[in-house]
Amino acid sequence: MSRVGKNPINLPKGVEAILGDASVNIKGPQGELSLSLHPSVGVEQTDGVLQIRPQDDQSWAMAGTFRALIANMVTGVSSGFEKKLEIVGVGYRAQAQGKKLNLSLGFSHPVVYQMPDRVTVETPSQTEIV
Numbered sequence: 001m002s003r004v005g006k007n008p009i010n011l012p013k014g015v016e017a018i019l020g021d022a023s024v025n026i027k028g029p030q031g032e033l034s035l036s037l038h039p040s041v042g043v044e045q046t047d048g049v050l051q052i053r054p055q056d057d058q059s060w061a062m063a064g065t066f067r068a069l070i071a072n073m074v075t076g077v078s079s080g081f082e083k084k085l086e087i088v089g090v091g092y093r094a095q096a097q098g099k100k101l102n103l104s105l106g107f108s109h110p111v112v113y114q115m116p117d118r119v120t121v122e123t124p125s126q127t128e129i130v
Contacts, residue, residue, distance in 0.1 A: 005063030009050040009071050012078045017050055019043055024050075024070060028077030031118065035073060041066050085129040093126040101129070 011017055018025040024043055025034045037043065040059035043066075044051045050070060054063040075081070087094055093104040101121050103111040115121055122130045 002061075002064055005052050005054065005060050005067045007067065009052075009067065009074060011048045011050065011074060015074055015078050017045055017074075019045055024073075026070070026073045026077050028074070030077045030080045033073045033077055035066075035069060037066060038062050043070070082130065087127045087129070094123050094129050095126070096121045096123045096129075 012028075015026065015028040018027070022037050022039070023034055024037060025032065038059075040055045041062050042053045042055065044053055052063045052067045052070070054060055087103075087105075089106065091104065091106065095102045099115045101113045101115060101123075103113065105111055124130060
């Protein structure tokens with residue numbers, strides 16, 4: 001049986017957690033995120049540490065899920081996330097132009113993808129996207 005829900009979540013410097021009745025708001029240098037809690041799960045905060053508390057023994061699986069979600073929220077608002085993609089294929093290319101990503105993927109036309117406001121994209125080479 002997994003014990004993920006029992007692990008505490010440490011809040012790094014500059015990250016603040018605001019606990020509501022049925023929600024958790026996490027604020028940090030990278031932005032603000034909120035999450036609605038399941039009725040069978042509660043969150044407690046003491047000295048910069050969040051602890052997930054299930055209402056009964058049957059709710060440990062849900063507690064583990066919400067612990068992982070909140071830990072990912074803390075990571076997102078403190079340091080952000082980065083993904084590296086590699087395009088593999090003959091003639092496949094990627095090119096970043098401001099907030100647009102142009103992809104040549106073998107179609108008769110290029111695929112142009114508009115990036116959301118808080119997402120940045122770089123193309124160090126024609127086959128790498130960061």
